[in-house]
Each structure stands twice: as C-alpha cells, then as structure tokens.
Amino acid sequence: MAIKQLIKRTSGWLYLNSSVGRNQLHGAGVILMLHRVLANDRAANLPHRNELCVGPQAFEHLLMWLRKxxxxxxxxxxxxxxxxxxERPQVALTFDDxxxxxxxxxxxxxxxHQVPASVFLSTDFxxxxxxxWWESVGETLWGSHGDKARMHLIEYLRITGHPLPVLLDDIDxxxxxLALLHYLQGLKSLDPQELERLTDECPPESLPQALDWHQVRAMEASGLVRFGPHGASHAILTxxxxxxxxEEISRSRDALHNGCNRPLPVYCYPNGDNDQRVREQVANHDYPFALGTATGxxxxxxxxxxxxxxxxxxxxxxxxxxxxxxIFRGARP
Known part of the structure; x- marks a missing residue:
C-alpha cells in the first residue's frame, strides 16, 4: 500500500511539474470542495471523518501547496x-454546510495565508x-458521547430496522x-424526517454544530469569505x-439575503444531487451558477x-x- 501511495504521489508531482500538466491546466480553473476543519489532525484521520474533515495541520499544508x-x-x-x-491555473475554495x-x-x-473562500450554508442550521444527522449519529455510534448514549441509539436503530453491522464492534x-463510514453512507437515502428522528435520539452535547449569523457577518466583513445557499434543511433536492x-430553494435564498450583505449568486446542491427539474428551479430563483460534485x-x-x-x-x-x-484524471476528456 505504501508503494502504491508513493507512485500516486510521484505521478501527481510529475503532472504539475511537466509540460503536459502545464498545458492541460493553462486557462483552467479548479474548484475545491471542503466541509470541516477539526481541532486536530488525529481526529480527522479516521475513515468515517476523513472524507468530510481535515485537520488544521493538513489544511495549512494544503493552503501553502495551493499558493505555490x-x-x-x-x-x-x-x-x-x-x-x-x-498564466497560472486558478483555484477557488468552497466549504459546504x-x-x-x-x-x-x-x-x-x-x-x-490570505486565501479567499466561499462557504455554502444550510440556512436552517x-x-x-x-x-x-451525519455528525450526531456518527459520533454517537463512535462512542464520543459515552457508552450509554451509544447503546441507546444502537437499540433504537435495531427497532426501526437499521441494525448495525458486526464490524462496528471490531477492536481494530x-x-x-471504516464500517461506520459505510453504515452512515447507507443511511443517506432515508427520508429527511427519519434522519431527524435518528438525530433526536442522540445526546445534545455537541451543540451548536453550525455557524451563527454573527460569525457569518464577521467573516463576510473581512472581504475574504463570501456565503451562498446549500439548501435550507439540507434535504436532497431531487x-x-x-x-x-x-420552498426549500426560496427559504435558503431569503435567509441569505437577510443574513448577508453580498450573498453569492451561486447555489450549492446538498450532496451534489441535481437533475433537469432541480436545475430549472434553481435558475428560476435567479441563480446563474450552481455547484455539483462531479469532478473536472x-x-x-x-x-x-x-x-x-x-x-x-x-x-x-x-x-x-x-x-x-x-485533477489530472478529472481533466481528461
């Protein structure tokens, strides 16, 4: 595995430092999608957090690499x-949720590091x-809020027809x-009301999870960060x-206009899910741009x-x- 990783890293380095890479990236833009920056890197390393979370040391390392x-x-x-x-390719950072x-x-x-960013808010939060739900259910099952809370949620999930896999008791x-990651991914298709009920069975120790409007306005006033909508309730729009x-698109749009001075004219689809009907509705709400999750x-x-x-x-x-x-793989026709 270490050799495979080394080959991938070397290939990536060669791409950026070769004429092929320079030609491919000339006149191109890269939009990056992030979600969270945790307090430490060790917490972010775990598989069920790795995809959505980065640690502060890793994030700073990324920023310095991007500026280079x-x-x-x-x-x-x-x-x-x-x-x-x-001459140089451009990159824009976006944060979801x-x-x-x-x-x-x-x-x-x-x-x-004076790197600008756009943050897309699920405005109800x-x-x-x-x-x-992902944070509340995942961390409760991980045991972050104690064994009593974990066992209560496990029993509730069993009763409601979502029993945990045996691997969630693995000592490794x-x-x-990794088993928790796969389990949480499987819950994504549940109805939003059912996910909300699962969240209600979790302890409230981690509140609040989201930004408040004071923080939003303070970051916006810096001129470095702008904000756009990521749904209101984070329901999957399709x-x-x-x-x-x-109603979902309108509510998120109105909240941004009330809470920000210069909301972005860009919509960001929860989970990246969109189809022609959703895109037409977004356009009808005066958004000329919207962000998905397909690479390129x-x-x-x-x-x-x-x-x-x-x-x-x-x-x-x-x-x-x-x-x-x-980026190299996503840039290929």
Missing part, C-alpha cells in the same frame, strides 16, 4: 468571462440548535471506523416534490448550473500530490 502552484481566487472571480486567461469550525479553525488559516480502530423544492476542470464551458468540483479529504490535504493526480 495556483492563483487562489474568489469563486466569483474564477467564474467571470475571460477570467481564466492567465456551514460548520462552526469553519470560523474557529479554517478562517484563521485562510486569513494567515445557522444560529439554531438543529444538528447535522480503522476497521471499525427527492422533493415541486412545491417542497420551490472549469473552462467556462459546460452547464453553469452543474459546475464540477474536486473533493478534499484529510488524505489529500496531507498529500496534495494525490489531489494533483485526481
């Missing part, structure tokens, strides 16, 4: 016509005591964390009927309502050459 190889620009600058006619640690851990490092930490879809370079062409992004995990933040290799 790219022009770090605000998202809206990258999306402007003719913006990509520059609106986690409180975006202000506590990510923002100081963005300030230190901002300044409220609502919780993200990494195997247990699963909503027309009435609920309209941005060259000013393609569907502006399904912009590609590259996800950043703890693994790729620690080893940005792996991100470089993903």
């Amino acid at each position: 190889h790219f022009d770090c620009v605000p998202l809206m600058e990258l999306l402007q016509p003719n913006a990509l006619r520059t 609106g986690w409180r640690d975006n202000a506590v851990h990510a923002y100081p490092l963005l300030q230190k 901002i300044g409220s005591r609502q919780r993200f 930490v990494d195997r247990r964390s 699963g909503l009927d027309d009435v609920r879809l309209h 370079l941005y060259r000013g062409a393609g569907d502006p309502l399904n912009l590609p992004r590259f996800g950043v995990s703890q693994r790729t933040a620690r080893n940005p050459e792996l991100l470089s290799l993903r």
Whole structure:
C-alpha cells in the first residue's frame, strides 16, 4: 500500500511539474470542495471523518501547496468571462454546510495565508440548535458521547430496522471506523424526517454544530469569505416534490439575503444531487451558477448550473500530490 501511495504521489508531482500538466491546466480553473476543519489532525484521520474533515495541520499544508502552484481566487472571480486567461491555473475554495469550525479553525488559516473562500450554508442550521444527522449519529455510534448514549441509539436503530453491522464492534480502530463510514453512507437515502428522528435520539452535547449569523457577518466583513445557499434543511433536492423544492430553494435564498450583505449568486446542491427539474428551479430563483460534485476542470464551458468540483479529504490535504493526480484524471476528456 505504501508503494502504491508513493507512485500516486510521484505521478501527481510529475503532472504539475511537466509540460503536459502545464498545458492541460493553462486557462483552467479548479474548484475545491471542503466541509470541516477539526481541532486536530488525529481526529480527522479516521475513515468515517476523513472524507468530510481535515485537520488544521493538513489544511495549512494544503493552503501553502495551493499558493505555490495556483492563483487562489474568489469563486466569483474564477467564474467571470475571460477570467481564466492567465498564466497560472486558478483555484477557488468552497466549504459546504456551514460548520462552526469553519470560523474557529479554517478562517484563521485562510486569513494567515490570505486565501479567499466561499462557504455554502444550510440556512436552517445557522444560529439554531438543529444538528447535522451525519455528525450526531456518527459520533454517537463512535462512542464520543459515552457508552450509554451509544447503546441507546444502537437499540433504537435495531427497532426501526437499521441494525448495525458486526464490524462496528471490531477492536481494530480503522476497521471499525471504516464500517461506520459505510453504515452512515447507507443511511443517506432515508427520508429527511427519519434522519431527524435518528438525530433526536442522540445526546445534545455537541451543540451548536453550525455557524451563527454573527460569525457569518464577521467573516463576510473581512472581504475574504463570501456565503451562498446549500439548501435550507439540507434535504436532497431531487427527492422533493415541486412545491417542497420551490420552498426549500426560496427559504435558503431569503435567509441569505437577510443574513448577508453580498450573498453569492451561486447555489450549492446538498450532496451534489441535481437533475433537469432541480436545475430549472434553481435558475428560476435567479441563480446563474450552481455547484455539483462531479469532478473536472472549469473552462467556462459546460452547464453553469452543474459546475464540477474536486473533493478534499484529510488524505489529500496531507498529500496534495494525490489531489494533483485526481485533477489530472478529472481533466481528461
């Protein structure tokens, strides 16, 4: 495994430092997708956190690497016509959901290295005591809130027809964390109301999880961070009927206009899920751009309502050459 990782990292380094890479990235933009920056890297290393979380050391390492190889620009600058006619490729950072640690851990490092970012808020959570189901259920099952809370949730899941796999009792930490990751991924398809009920069975120790409007306005006032909508309740938009879809997009738009001075004219689909019906509704709410999760370079062409992004995990933040290799693969026609 170590040799395989070394080969990937070397390939990524060669790509960025070769004429092939320079030619492919010339006039191109890269949009990165992050979610959380935790208090320490050890917590972010576990498989069930790795995809959505990075640690502060890994995040700072990523920022320094990006500044070395790219022009770090605000998202809206990258999306402007003719913006990509520059010598160096451009990169824009985006954060999904609106986690409180975006202000506590990510923002100081963005300030230190003067890297702009866009944060997309699930607006129902901002300044409220609502919780993200993934965090509440995952950390309760991991045992972060004690064995009593863990056993209560396990029993509730069993009764409601979602029993845990045996591997969640594995003594090996990494195997247990990986099993939890797969289990949580399987819960994504549940109805939002059912996920909310699961969250209600978790202890409230981790409140609040999301930013509040004071933090949003303080970061916005810096000129370094701008905010856009990521749904209101974080419901998967493709699963909503027309009435609920309209209401979900409207509520998030209105919250941003009330809470921010300059909300972004960019929508960000929860979980990246979108189809023609959803894109039409987003366009009808006066959004010329929207972010998906399909990988690829941005060259000013393609569907502006399904912009590609590259996800950043703890693994790729620690080893940005792996991100470089993903950019290479995503850039191929």
